Amino acid sequence: MKEKILCAKWILTSVEVEPLKDRCLVVQGDKIVELGSKQELLSKYPQAEVFFFENGLIFPGLVNAHTHAPMSILRGIAEDLPLMTWLNKVIFPLEAKLQREWVYWGTKLSLIEMIKSGITLFCDMYLFEPEVIKATEESGLKALVGEGLFDFPSPGYGPLEKGLELTEELLRNFENHAKIKIAVSPHTLYTCSAETIKKCLKLAEKFGAKIHLHLSENKEEVREIKKKYGKTPPYVLKDLGALSENLIAVHCVRLNKREIELLSRYKVKIVHCPESNLKLGSGIAPVPEMLKKGLMVGLGTDGPASNNDLDLFSEMRTACLVQKGIEENPSILTAKEVFKMATEIGAHSLGFKDTGKLLPGYKADLAVLDLNHVNLYPDYNPLALLVYSAKSGCVSDVMIDGEFIMRNYKILTMDEEQIKEKIQNIKKEILKILQKTFYISEKKNKLFS
């Protein structure tokens, strides 16, 4: 198989070492096999196809460890509302009318946005998840996905039992798949009974699968669970036997020190979604404390309806800035730590263990930051450019498993124009629904202002 050699002004192989200057990496099949100087590698691999990024920075593909990709179709539809109002008055009523096809096209739109943000792997929970899988397979991205499971009937699959059956079928079909893994995804403790969680655990155990759920996102949730169970969400999960290294717990905004220690003891994986947590007024997760206690904390954008983007550069930056600000300590969460969260830790948490660094033996999952953008001048510190200055529009190329899926800003695996057209049609259908429902006819400006 013909090798690919990628040469760049900078290569950030991992945060543990200084970025390499004027070096190349060799890709054989889906893997990185070697790093070195141009001269040395070009003479060692004379047949290789060579790609030059003269003013580029090659970095490990970012990992969006939590999102609801199809929700891009609802971006901007309701702003400046509290989580429970947003969910109950806008999102849930709209999702009750959700069309299978919308999920497919919404995911496609989000996949393009993620590629342009240098994301090569993501974790998704939503409805009609087979559509998410179909779109993702077409795109070339890697993902851990799971159908969102609730006690109440789902617009996606109907009654819970059908959701569990669907999940089991997916687990079977995607066992040992190179790019797609399946998670069992009970939505949260306030939408899933103890009984439902237990069924999910049993199914996950059968396949050695990850469990992916929202946990302790805001104080209303904690209050409700405490009222129902007499204890806080992490302790409810403990009693149910749900705490394990296979559990991916998203948000974890309202955790106290004891709860952090508890989750750490069970090696639970945390996903931090700072922008969504801020925007919905949920609060700010105690990330420095989590890291101090040895918890693995990945980074996610959450759905684009509550963020409102899928830009992990922005998420890294916000994660750092907010902690520095509230702790009044600019060293409390560094560029290095947050970049690690957004790459290796995320990848490991989602069960993709051979990605997240650009070293021999790792998968060739990478992106190229185009340093020709004025906001990326000058280049004293490549890592700081990635975390504090880069934006999704600054990524020129993305490679997954050794294949380019974006080359010189052009998405190679999807038809961007077709997707945009479909989205505008879906928008019209959604607007028709909105016009028929109470919350838009009653108080028009509430939604749109």
Next chain:
Amino acid sequence: MKEKILCAKWILTSVEVEPLKDRCLVVQGDKIVELGSKQELLSKYPQAEVFFFENGLIFPGLVNAHTHAPMSILRGIAEDLPLMTWLNKVIFPLEAKLQREWVYWGTKLSLIEMIKSGITLFCDMYLFEPEVIKATEESGLKALVGEGLFDFPSPGYGPLEKGLELTEELLRNFENHAKIKIAVSPHTLYTCSAETIKKCLKLAEKFGAKIHLHLSENKEEVREIKKKYGKTPPYVLKDLGALSENLIAVHCVRLNKREIELLSRYKVKIVHCPESNLKLGSGIAPVPEMLKKGLMVGLGTDGPASNNDLDLFSEMRTACLVQKGIEENPSILTAKEVFKMATEIGAHSLGFKDTGKLLPGYKADLAVLDLNHVNLYPDYNPLALLVYSAKSGCVSDVMIDGEFIMRNYKILTMDEEQIKEKIQNIKKEILKILQKTFYISEKKNKLFS
């Protein structure tokens, strides 16, 4: 004079009214004269030059109400450090060696970045400010600028008296200038004695000029001033007679309710720089309380060495998100409020009173958001797209005083490639200085990690 007609899918004339759909605006000379339908305006102005933005959103140019534009040459040079360490160990020693030419080229780089972020007006305080003015005049942007004044000798002008002379000369030369206004800019209370502030006030009064200074940025500053004067910075300014509607007070992170009321009583203009305040660990300014008390609060990026960009979209978003998060209230600061801060309020605070809205009689200072970017689909809510989803790379066109300075992503007034080349050369010179100074030779990784 031949009119220009700009037609777009959306025009946001001001946040007070819903965005217009499929409408046009007519520009005559430097002003907007009319808004209306395409048909109507094309027949009324048959000679006009017509510009179509079929999938574009025209919005009032953003106002970056506080920055140190030349500092882009130091972007990323020192990260994750406290303000005082950052200033005393890195920034001030480097600035002591600052070259006049660096200021010119650093400003040019920043001007391009600001144009690409839809900024049409900014406020600057730095050293060698005549270079900033020269670069700004070439770019076509509008600005309120002032040489930073300190007790200690400045690398820019030498002893304070020379700085005051320079400021007076600029005030005289730019009286009644269409695009450039001059502020008297004492750096802050901890770098300027009471005597210095008084001299500044006298000079400002003579010309009816704005005073632009940093105020109550962090607790160290407040502590130091309290120790020296026995009162907090706003009260020191009050005693000096500095509080007035011509005072632009930047940061105001550490204000209590009484101080907010005091500044409100005197109609002091506030500039909020959330990202810099977070990044340097200074804290979070009480913006909702300020707005409640009727203070005019503009929005600024601060210098690109502590931000690390000049993207006012990102600044609007952060301003909103952070307040929602810390107050645990998603309605506490809305997209509408923050967009107003970033346009009309900023413009008014800087003394540019006929810009910030797209209405007849206002200057044609505007930008076009290109809605073809995937992160801007779908377009339910143009204002939400501007505040929560847009990035600097998404602006295609910028017009100031009726003239395009960026057209279809191309800067028309400056040579971008030449500027980038100059910046890389300046970087090499700065690296040489760094290698000779203690803080880099002693502990290399402290600076670059």
